[in-house]
Amino acid sequence: MSPDAPAPLPPAARRFLTGLFPGDAAVFSPEETCVFGTDASRRHALPAAVVRPETEEQVRELLRFAHAERLPIHCRGRGTNTVGDCVPAPSGIVISTARFAEILEIAEDDFVAVCRPGLVTGDLQAALAEKRLFYPPDPASVRFSTLGGNVATCAGGMRALKYGVTRDFVLGIRAILPGGEAIDTGGRTHKNVTGLDLTRLLVGSEGTLAFFSEITVKLLPLPEATATALCAHADADAALAAAGDIFRAGMLPAAMEFVDRTCLAAVAACRPLPWGEQAGAALLVRLDGSEGALAADLARLEGIFAGRGPLFVRTAREKAEQETLWEVRTTLNQASFRVAPDKISDDVTVPRGAIRAAVARIQDVAAQERLPILVFGHVGDGNLHVNIMHHAADPDERGRALAAREEILGLTLALGGTLSGEHGVGLSKLPFLDRQIGPGERGLMRRIKAVFDPHGIMNPGKAY
Numbered sequence: 001m002s003p004d005a006p007a008p009l010p011p012a013a014r015r016f017l018t019g020l021f022p023g024d025a026a027v028f029s030p031e032e033t034c035v036f037g038t039d040a041s042r043r044h045a046l047p048a049a050v051v052r053p054e055t056e057e058q059v060r061e062l063l064r065f066a067h068a069e070r071l072p073i074h075c076r077g078r079g080t081n082t083v084g085d086c087v088p089a090p091s092g093i094v095i096s097t098a099r100f101a102e103i104l105e106i107a108e109d110d111f112v113a114v115c116r117p118g119l120v121t122g123d124l125q126a127a128l129a130e131k132r133l134f135y136p137p138d139p140a141s142v143r144f145s146t147l148g149g150n151v152a153t154c155a156g157g158m159r160a161l162k163y164g165v166t167r168d169f170v171l172g173i174r175a176i177l178p179g180g181e182a183i184d185t186g187g188r189t190h191k192n193v194t195g196l197d198l199t200r201l202l203v204g205s206e207g208t209l210a211f212f213s214e215i216t217v218k219l220l221p222l223p224e225a226t227a228t229a230l231c232a233h234a235d236a237d238a239a240l241a242a243a244g245d246i247f248r249a250g251m252l253p254a255a256m257e258f259v260d261r262t263c264l265a266a267v268a269a270c271r272p273l274p275w276g277e278q279a280g281a282a283l284l285v286r287l288d289g290s291e292g293a294l295a296a297d298l299a300r301l302e303g304i305f306a307g308r309g310p311l312f313v314r315t316a317r318e319k320a321e322q323e324t325l326w327e328v329r330t331t332l333n334q335a336s337f338r339v340a341p342d343k344i345s346d347d348v349t350v351p352r353g354a355i356r357a358a359v360a361r362i363q364d365v366a367a368q369e370r371l372p373i374l375v376f377g378h379v380g381d382g383n384l385h386v387n388i389m390h391h392a393a394d395p396d397e398r399g400r401a402l403a404a405r406e407e408i409l410g411l412t413l414a415l416g417g418t419l420s421g422e423h424g425v426g427l428s429k430l431p432f433l434d435r436q437i438g439p440g441e442r443g444l445m446r447r448i449k450a451v452f453d454p455h456g457i458m459n460p461g462k463a464y
Contacts (some may be wrong), residue, residue, distance in 0.1 A: 005030070006048040006091030010048045013069060014049070017093070021051045022060055025099070033041040036094045039086035041428055044292025047074065047088040048145035052099045056176070056213045059095070061209065064180035066093060066457055073178070073457050075207045077146030081153060082345055083426030083463055085206050092457070095211065097148055103127060104214065107142035111219040112171060112188045117212045119351060122216075134222040135164035139422070140333075148212050154204030156422035158255035158286070161380035165422065167203040169218045175202060175210035178453045186215050201448070206424050209452040226254070227298050228322040231305045232263045232273075234314040235280035236260050236363070236375075240356045242283055243379050247306055247352075251297070255286040258379035259328050260359065262372050262376035266335040267328055274325075275312035283379070284329055286322075309314040332376060339372050342398075344405050346429075348412040349421030361411045363384060371397070383421035407437070425463045433464065 009017075009028070017026045027033055027050050038044040048071075053059050066073050079086045088094050097118030105114040115124060122143040124294055125135050138157035139145060145155070150171070156165045163169075172186030186192055186199035202209060233239040235259075243256055259282045263274060273279075287297050298315050305313050316322045320366025323330075328355040338345060350358045359375055362384070366373035374387040386408055409419060409432055419429050419436055433442070445464040449456070 005045045006434055009048045014332045016065055017049055017051060020058055024455050025052045037088055040082045041084040043084045043384055045087050045089035045091060047094040048091050048097055050094045052096045059176050060180040063176050066102045067178040067455060070455050072460055074459055077149035078144050080141040080145040082423050083428040085304045085424055085426040086152055095461060110188055113215055113219060114214055114216050115147050119147045121145055121147050121150055125249050126323055129222055132222045134220045135217055137166045138170055147215055151203050151212060151215055154206050154425040161256055162252055162254045165202055170203050170217050172216035173202050174213055174214035176213050178457050190218055206463040208449055208463050209458060216396040225291045225294055225296045226286060226288045227317050228325050229285045229301050229315045230325040231310045232275050232279035232282045233310055236359050237356055238308050239281035239283045240306055245304050254288045256380035257284040258376060260375040263332055263374045263376045266339050267331055269338040270335045277311055279311050282328055287335055312398045334372055336387050340391055342390050342392040344401055346386045347421050347423045348386060348417055350412060350417035352382045354415040355379060355382050358415055362408055365404050365407045369400040371400055371404055427462060
């Protein structure tokens with residue numbers, strides 16, 4: 001998508017914005033707005049204006065005006081979304097939450113925190129850890145993505161296996177609707193079955209229904225300790241079989257990640273791997289709990305691994321040692337570009353029982369299309385990240401990459417899976433959505449949007 005010049009704002013709209021957002025809180029020139037026109041999808045469109053509110057009243061006034069004038073609104077955190085949710089197409093007004101980012105309350109006895117949407121999720125977790133409290137959702141971008149963005153996409157992460165995804169930890173939302181009305185959904189109780197669950201509707205709505213002004217999240221006691229085990233296997237099927245053995249033994253790790261041969265080769269090009277012989281796949285497992293229990297759990301885990309004849313097993317209890325083991329997984333994004341300069345990235349999810357078949361069939365697609373395809377992800381909940389690496393400047397190679405994506409999405413649905421486990425639909429998956437969701441269901445979604453957003457100004461043309 002080229003950064004074509006946006007339609008100019010009417011003079012009255014520009015005057016309104018500069019009056020409501022003084023100084024550099026409103027910007028209009030392409031040089032200032034350009035950075036707000038893209039996200040991790042690598043798509044781009046120039047916004048007509050960018051505003052940075054510091055108060056809820058500013059947001060309410062803006063949405064009153066935009067609703068009356070039919071001006072598109074695009075809410076934005078740090079732009080880490082990979083499917084184009086933050087791209088302001090059609091052009092309109094971007095609301096950056098960078099200055100709307102406070103922790104409003106941490107209630108230790110209630111086990112809740114109330115936050116503004118622009119707060120970086122990792123900063124919330126660090127503040128909670130000082131009080132021995134825990135907000136589990138941990139998307140890969142946790143150190144720089146925002147809570148509002150995580151809620152808008154119902155972000156997952158490695159700990160989703162044991163603790164669940166963002167939706168499972170959002171107790172309430174104060175949302176601003178087009179027209180400026182503020183609504184309060186949910187609350188601060190950990191149980192609430194009064195009325196329809198509007199909170200869960202808003203979580204994962206990809207900015208298409210409302211602006212989130214306050215988010216109330218559920219907290220847990222911080223686990224006393226964690227431990228990590230890294231196990232390398234000769235091939236992917238052996239690693240995935242070991243993952244199944246862990247479940248059958250009655251263990252539920254905090255996280256369980258799979259990394260295939262192509263991923264390991266990419267990481268090895270950046271840093272040495274801790275085993276001597278070539279491995280076909282690796283499995284990373286994180287446990288948490290009490291200090292006393294972890295030693296026994298690690299010993300039990302090593303016994304399970306041994307049943308599949310691993311090439312290498314290493315465990316760690318100290319934080320630095322654990323982080324070193326996790327580099328096999330956490331350095332993958334940067335390592336992937338050692339393989340090829342361009343990628344098509346998807347986050348397909350299949351039923352747990354279909355994970356081995358899915359990985360095998362994706363590897364077949366890679367061989368058929370003669371392309372390196374990285375397969376890794378949250379194997380414990382069937383969520384696979386698939387990176388199709390290629391040279392987009394080569395028309396033949398680009399064509400094969402697009403064909404590979406078609407095949408992978410098709411086989412995912414054939415296995416009873418979904419097109420997205422945690423990234424959302426945005427712009428990049430919208431052309432494929434009819435393959436999973438029927439016209440009746442999509443029509444119902446659009447009618448629900450019309451109740452919240454009668455003029456369709458909130459992130460139009462995305463998600464459904």
